[in-house]
Amino acid sequence: MSTLISSSQLHERFQSGERTVLLDVRWVLGRTDGHSEYLAGHLPGAVFVDLPTELADHAQPGRGRHPLPSREHFQEAARKWGINDGDTVVAYDNSGSMAAARVWWMLRNAGVTSVYLLDGGLAAWRANGYPGESGEVTPAVGNVSLGDGNMPAITEQEAARWHSSGVLFDARAGERYRGEVEPVDPRAGHIPGAVSAPTTGNVTGDGTFLPAEELKRRFEELGVDESAHIAVYCGSGVTASHEIAALEIAGYRAALFPGSFSQWSNNAANPVAVGSDPIEEGAESARDHAGASGTSTAAGSSVGS
Structure with missing residues (x-):
């Protein structure tokens, strides 16, 4: 399964009249x-x-x-978007696919196989001079039937011990991983054993994903090999989906x-590590409960969800 579609490929689909949702x-975050x-x-x-x-x-x-919604809730939304069984779906945003990856992962998890991220998003589409429009679009209600469990996921308990036999990536910005700032969550730092891998390292300056070979090299340098069991988290499960997409492009699940x-x-029972060392624990850090007093998230920043 391909992960990405380019703006030129999507434009070709439009020109040929192929149905695309x-x-x-x-x-x-913060806007x-x-x-x-x-x-x-x-x-x-x-x-x-x-x-x-x-x-x-x-x-x-x-x-x-941002807890995942029930299958029924998600199916209702997907039908409202006009998705029918068998449709090809393309998701995009204007922030390097950081938000669009959430619906990409959820649709994949629900069993929709023909779903892609528009590489470079709205900016790439406009850069090519392709047409746009304004106003609300309200499609006919679709009939898609969604499932669940088609993408791997782990629990809080599994996350606690994941680093002992696999690689656990923290997709947030480095300063949040190290516990220097925490704009929204109760404690600052990271899950002990997690490796810092900010999603911003997956894309170029124009918001397109790095080539597969460069992504593969990036993740290898972060400790991944062909036999690695990999899991990813971020702030609330949104930008972690972007990391999963980047790993897929690189050839990893x-x-x-x-x-x-x-x-x-x-969960007060969970230890929190601070600093750049994955294992170093400062369980509470100097910025405890920073969710109420931490630095606000700048518009368009890449602190992670």
């Missing part, structure tokens, strides 16, 4: 203007996907800030910890 997933940006301009026929309400349940300390650090840090 386009999902616009403009969301960035709420995704829908207004969508209304101002998007790909022709693209449907807006509201990440907090359609790709997640309400935040729960025991499940994280990885599991998602859906609750991610937001779930982990809400």
Whole structure:
């Protein structure tokens, strides 16, 4: 299965009349203007996907800030977007696929095999001079039937011991991994044993993914080999999906910890490590409970979800 589709390939599909469901997933941590940006301009026929309400349940300390929704909830949303069984789906955003990867992972997990990320997103489409449109798109309700469990995932308990027999990647920005800042979660730092692998290292300056060979080299330098058991987390399970997509492009299959650090840090029994050493534990760090007083997330920043 391919992970990416280029803007030129997508334009060719448009030109040939091949049915394609386009999902616009403009969301960035700390911002709420995704829908207004969508209304101002998007790909022709693209449907807006509201990440907090359609790709997640309400935040729960025991499940994280963006818990995965039930199959029924997700299927209802997918049908509202106009997806039918057998459709090809392309998801994009304007932040290097950091948000779009969430719906890519969820649809894959639900059994939709023909789903792609638009490499470079809206910026790449516009850079090629392809047409856009504005306003809301409301498609006919689809009939897609979704399943569950088609992508690997791990629990909080498995995350605690994952590093003993595999590689656990932390996809957030380095400063959050090290515990220097924590804008949203109760404690600062990382899961002991996790390796820092910020999602920003997966893309070029224009938001397109690095070539497969470069991604493979990146993950090898971070401790991955052909036999490695890999799992990924971030702040709330959103940008970790981007890391999983990058690993797939590089030829590796990885599991998602859906609750991610937001779930982990809400459990007082879980140790938290600080600093650049994966194992070093400072369980509480000087920025305990920084969720209430930490640095705010700058618009468009890459601190991770």
